[in-house]
Amino acid sequence: xxVSQSLHLSVDCVVFxxxxxxxxxxxxxxxxxxxxxxxxxxxQLPGDLILMNEGLQQAAERVLFDLTQLxxxxxxxxxxxxxxxRVKDLKDRAWLQSVRHLPDxxxxxxxxxxxxxxxxxxxxxxxxxxxVQWADLGEIGQLAYDHNNILDQAFEALREQMxxxxxxxxxxxxxxxxxxxxxxYEVVLDKKFDKRNFRKNVKKMTHVIxxxxxxxxxxxxxxxxxxxxxxx
Amino acid sequence: xxVSQSLHLSVDCVVFxxxxxxxxxxxxxxxxxxxxxxxxxxxQLPGDLILMNEGLQQAAERVLFDLTQLxxxxxxxxxxxxxxxRVKDLKDRAWLQSVRHLPDxxxxxxxxxxxxxxxxxxxxxxxxxxxVQWADLGEIGQLAYDHNNILDQAFEALREQMxxxxxxxxxxxxxxxxxxxxxxYEVVLDKKFDKRNFRKNVKKMTHVIxxxxxxxxxxxxxxxxxxxxxxx
DNA sequence: ACAAAAGTGTTGGAGATACACCCATGA
DNA sequence: TCATGGGTGTATCTCCAACACTTTTGT
Numbered sequence: 001x002x003v004s005q006s007l008h009l010s011v012d013c014v015v016f017x018x019x020x021x022x023x024x025x026x027x028x029x030x031x032x033x034x035x036x037x038x039x040x041x042x043x044q045l046p047g048d049l050i051l052m053n054e055g056l057q058q059a060a061e062r063v064l065f066d067l068t069q070l071x072x073x074x075x076x077x078x079x080x081x082x083x084x085x086r087v088k089d090l091k092d093r094a095w096l097q098s099v100r101h102l103p104d105x106x107x108x109x110x111x112x113x114x115x116x117x118x119x120x121x122x123x124x125x126x127x128x129x130x131x132v133q134w135a136d137l138g139e140i141g142q143l144a145y146d147h148n149n150i151l152d153q154a155f156e157a158l159r160e161q162m163x164x165x166x167x168x169x170x171x172x173x174x175x176x177x178x179x180x181x182x183x184x185y186e187v188v189l190d191k192k193f194d195k196r197n198f199r200k201n202v203k204k205m206t207h208v209i210x211x212x213x214x215x216x217x218x219x220x221x222x223x224x225x226x227x228x229x230x231x232x
Numbered sequence: 233x234x235v236s237q238s239l240h241l242s243v244d245c246v247v248f249x250x251x252x253x254x255x256x257x258x259x260x261x262x263x264x265x266x267x268x269x270x271x272x273x274x275x276q277l278p279g280d281l282i283l284m285n286e287g288l289q290q291a292a293e294r295v296l297f298d299l300t301q302l303x304x305x306x307x308x309x310x311x312x313x314x315x316x317x318r319v320k321d322l323k324d325r326a327w328l329q330s331v332r333h334l335p336d337x338x339x340x341x342x343x344x345x346x347x348x349x350x351x352x353x354x355x356x357x358x359x360x361x362x363x364v365q366w367a368d369l370g371e372i373g374q375l376a377y378d379h380n381n382i383l384d385q386a387f388e389a390l391r392e393q394m395x396x397x398x399x400x401x402x403x404x405x406x407x408x409x410x411x412x413x414x415x416x417y418e419v420v421l422d423k424k425f426d427k428r429n430f431r432k433n434v435k436k437m438t439h440v441i442x443x444x445x446x447x448x449x450x451x452x453x454x455x456x457x458x459x460x461x462x463x464x
Numbered sequence: 465a466c467a468a469a470a471g472t473g474t475t476g477g478a479g480a481t482a483c484a485c486c487c488a489t490g491a
Numbered sequence: 492t493c494a495t496g497g498g499t500g501t502a503t504c505t506c507c508a509a510c511a512c513t514t515t516t517g518t
Contacts, residue, residue: 061356178470
C-alpha cells in the first residue's frame with residue numbers, strides 16, 4: 001500500500017502589513033541559481049519545510065524568522081494545501097532542484113496568516129531569500145507554486161475574522177488610535193464606517209482599553225491611545 | 233538539516249450526526265490485536281494515513297469510506313494538528329505497532345468535519361474498525377491519540393459556522409422540515425429560538441427552497457419539506 | 465489665527481423579539 | 492374526537508445608520 005512514507009510538510013506565512021495607505025503582503029524573492037541561467041528567480045510567500053521536532057505554530061514562526069528576520073508576529077493557522085501537484089509546475093522545477101534533496105517529492109503545506117503594523121516590523125532577507133518586499137495587495141504578479149491561491153485564501157480568512165468580530169487582537173498593533181483601528185477595518189473590509197458609530201461600537205468591546213497616553217509629534221489634536229486585553 | 237523526510241500525514245474525520253434527540257459523533261473501535269493481551273482496544277475518530285497520489289479532501293472521503301462505508305458525506309477541512317508528540321502516548325503504542333510500518337514516526341493530521349442526518353447514513357465497520365458507533369456528544373470517554381481535542385475543535389468550528397450564518401448547506405440533510413432545521417440550530421448552538429421568528433429568517437434565505445412535497449407517515453399535520461440550492 | 469484631525473449626541477427607521485391561536489392528519 | 496406538531500401576524504422595543512459642529516494641538 002503506497003502510504004505517505006515520503007512526503008514533505010511545509011508552512012507558508014502570509015503576513016499582511018498595514019499602514020494608512022492600505023494593505024500589503026510580505027513576499028520574498030528567491031536567490032538566483034549561479035550555474036543555471038534558465039532559472040527565473042520567482043517571488044513567493046515566506047515558507048519552508050518543517051523540522052522533525054517542532055510544532056506547526058513553532059515552525060511557522062521559525063520559518064518566518066529564518067527568511068525575513070521578523071519576530072513576534074502573531075500567526076494564525078487557516079488552511080492546509082495538499083494538491084498532489086501543487087509544486088510540480090514547470091516554473092518551479094529549477095528552483096526546487098537547487099534547494100531540495102528530493103525536488104520531486106510531494107509537499108503539503110500549512111498556511112498561516114498574520115497582520116502587523118508596517119511601522120513596527122522591518123523585515124530583512126536571510127537564508128534563501130535574496131530580498132524581501134512589502135507588495136501591494138492589488139499588484140501581485142505570478143508567485144511560485146500555488147502561492148497566489150494561498151494568498152487569496154489567507155486574505156479571505158482575515159476578512160472573515162474581522163466581519164464576524166471574532167477579532168484576534170493579537171493581529172493588531174499594540175497601541176493604536178481609534179482612527180487607525182477604523183481605517184484598518186475599512187481597508188480590510190473595503191467599506192466605509194461612520195466615525196461616531198464606529199466609536200460607539202468599540203466602546204462596547206470590553207477588551208479594548210483606553211490608555212493614559214496620547215499621540216505625540218502630530219500637528220493636530222493628539223488622539224488617545226488604546227490597547228487590548230486578550231484575556232477578556 | 234533534519235527536515236521532514238519521514239513524516240506521516242493523515243486525515244481524521246469528525247462526522248456529527250443529528251436527529252431529534254441531539255448531536256452524536258461517529259467513532260470507531262479499533263480491532264483487538266490477536267497476539268497481544270496488553271492492548272486495550274481504543275475508540276477513535278475515523279482517520280488514517282493519506283495515499284501518495286490523492287488530494288486531502290479526497291483522502292478524507294476515502295478514509296471515511298474505508299472505515300465506515302459512508303459515502304457522500306460533505307467534509308470540510310478545519311484544522312491541522314501537528315504536535316510532535318501527538319501519537320506518542322503510551323496508551324496508543326501497542327496499536328500503532330500493530331498497524332504501522334514505522335509506529336514511532338511523527339504523524340501530522342488534517343481534521344475534517346461533517347454533519348449528516350442520522351436517518352440517512354448508516355455506517356458499517358470495515359478495514360481496521362472492529363465496530364462503529366454514534367456516540368452521544370455529552371458522553372465521550374477517552375479517545376486514542378489527541379482525538380478528544382480534535383473533536384472539541386471540530387464542534388467549535390461547526391458552531392462558529394452556524395453562528396456566523398455562513399452555513400454550508402452541504403452539511404444539512406437534503407430534505408428537511410423547518411422544525412428539523414430549527415432544532416438543529418438549537419442543539420448545536422444550545423439556544424432556543426422562537427418558531428415564528430425563525431421561519432421569517434429562513435424565508436429570507438434565497439438558497440432555502442420549498443419543495444412540492446410533504447412529510448408522510450406522521451401522526452399530525454404533515455410539514456412541508458425544504459431543500460437548499462448551494463448555487464445561490 | 466489657521467490647518468488638521470480628535471472627539472462628541474440625537475433622531476428616525478429597520479429589524480429583532482415577544483407572544484397565542486387555528487389547522488391538518490392519523491389513531 | 493382527540494392528540495400532535497404545523498403553520499401563521501402584529502405590536503413593541505432595541506439597535507443601527509445618518510448626520511455637523513466644537514476642541515485641541517502645532518505651526
